[in-house]
Amino acid sequence: MKKLMMLCIAFAAVALMGTAMVAAADDAPLLKGTAYVAGHGGHLAVINLSTWDLDRIPITHAGSETEGVIAGLHLDAAHKKPGGGTHGAALIGRDLFVGLLDGRIKKYNLDTQKLTDLGQVGEKFCGAIPGPGGKNIYYEDMADGDVYQFNIKKEKKADVIPVGKAVCGIAWTKDGKTAFVSDMVQGKVFILNWKTKKKIGAIPVGTFIHQIRMNPAHTELWVSAPNEFVVTAKGPVPSSVAGKGKSQIVIIDVNKRKVKDRIDLTDDQLFPHDFAFTPDGKYVLLSCRTYSDDSILAVMNAKTHKIVKEVSICKRCHEQAGVKIKIDNGSPLLCGIAVDWGKNPE
């Protein structure tokens, strides 16, 4: 009897330890890689995904998203010309091709640390996404609603695809025959026949969506729908602060081309703008605005949709450097994320 009891206790202890280990694994995934997150400050935040250490790469001067034109409209009467700021970067080999809020593209080589201005390409870039085949990067323009095809080899604009009013993200089906493009102001994900570049449909999602990413299995399209602002008498207030609206991640079933889930992040005060799936598809990195004095990188379990880690990627650096944010109402804002999986920063 005593032996049986001891056996049960031992079994329970092993089970408990196992559960604890699984839970611990879920709480803190062990990742290896480097994330580069573009921000309005004009620099990229560099995050070591193993140690969560933080660094930065200066690209351009700071600028606000509302400066210049969005969807053909001037939203900031005092700044009718586009400001600085980065909004997305595509990592090709050791080169980061960074799209700026003034429509220029800059290339930064991670080995030589050389920054090259590749010139004026569009008007105001949001996403910077490597395309199928790896020959081109696709920059989505928030000012004119076009998708700009940028050839990596020639480092030159190769095509301009008119899609919507203020487009932000692009993703493709596994066979590369169909593309999805998110339009911020129309709250739709447009479906394009990639051969003809013609729109063949649209998936209504909700207002104010941002970037989109396909999961590694190509079965789900994740759409960031922070629905950030509620317009009050005092002006635009973040929806979580105003207690209205919902910051969401909308998941689209790629085969059915329908919304299949909405993950509510309003209570977490997280406003995701871009995602990066781990290569195994188990976790998703979210670059999130908070509309406070920081923006963060969150890690979400792709299955349970639970946030398992949050790290500051603005305030940590700014505080140390004594930097006070003046643009975007004092809130450091970020957007596009590119990850070099398996390689930590040197």
Added chain:
Amino acid sequence: MKKLGLTHLAVRNIRRKLFRTVSIILSVAAVSGTLFSATLVIYSVRRSIAVGAGRLGADVLVVPAQDESKAKDALISGRPSEYYMPSKVLDEVRQVEGVEKATPQVFIKSSPLSCCGVSNVLLIGFDPSTDFSVTPWLTDFSGKNFNDNDIIAGDEVPTMTGRTLKFYGQEFNVVGTLARTGMRYLDNSAFITLNAAYKMAEQSGTKALKKVNVTPDEISTVLVKVQDGYAPQRVAVKISFAVDGVKAIASSDVISTVKDQLSKLFTYLLTVGGIVWVMALLLIGVVFSMIVNERQREIGLLRAMGATKGFMFRLLITEAAMLTSAGGVLGVAGGGIVVYSFKNLLVKELSVPYLWPSPGLIIALLVGCIVVSTITGIAAALYPASISARMEPYEAIRKGE
């Protein structure tokens, strides 16, 4: 006894204070003059671009990459420019997705020496077998077959049909002249065949004082017509990408450049016009309030003699309408004279094309500006007029004494 009519009284009142009358007329003239001249200039430039773009007939222009600004400048301001690229560009352009037709042109600036022909004209050599830009105009010239000795002259080239023009020792028969477009690129050009252009260049070494350095392996531009369903801007990007060393410009982007150039001027003029308009409105309002105060006794007497409240109201409004409509007429006349006199300076300084709008539009603008001026006067006088209409006869006479 002669009856005192509304108009008669209003005219008498206006004549009484000459300085005041002139001041009001001049301030309203400043408003209507600014409005009229600004609108006239904008419409003229827009019409010129529309006519010129129609004449150009191309959706996209392909030029050497390093000469993009020169090409745009030539199109907008008409400054004759020479630039060349390899003729193989034409075949490469034809391969690009979205291109329906492509035709080459070669540009040669005529000799600056007036002894040797008409100076500073842009000679444009085109290929009649593939052309879609110049050929449609040929129907204007009785469908005559255009051969290598023929030339079509722009409106500003000093010649007429039936005469001959000599360039670099080569004589051409003028088979037609083009109607004015306002774009100097077209108005100050003469069109010959591509063969004639190359032949002229080849023989210029022996026939002319100055040699033309262009060979049949070179062209200046490729004009492109895009396929239905393709945006010219998109095809322009595709050409710039696919063909090395060239820049493709959508015609509509050239128009946008002109619009951008004009928008600052237009904003400035409208701001000045708006400030002057507000000042004129206030001035007229104040002046008519003073008039009502000044004329209290007169108003009282008129009311005592049987003038109705409506009559008194209409009297002041009539005076305001007469003054401001006179100001309006003076303003549009002045604005028109200024624009007409300084048109060439304006075109030179702003580097924009210019073509007067149609007579119908000019008349509509004239009438519109005068109506706006009159409405301004009436609006400014409404309040003083209502005060004058409300005055009680006895009270008005007593206060006015």
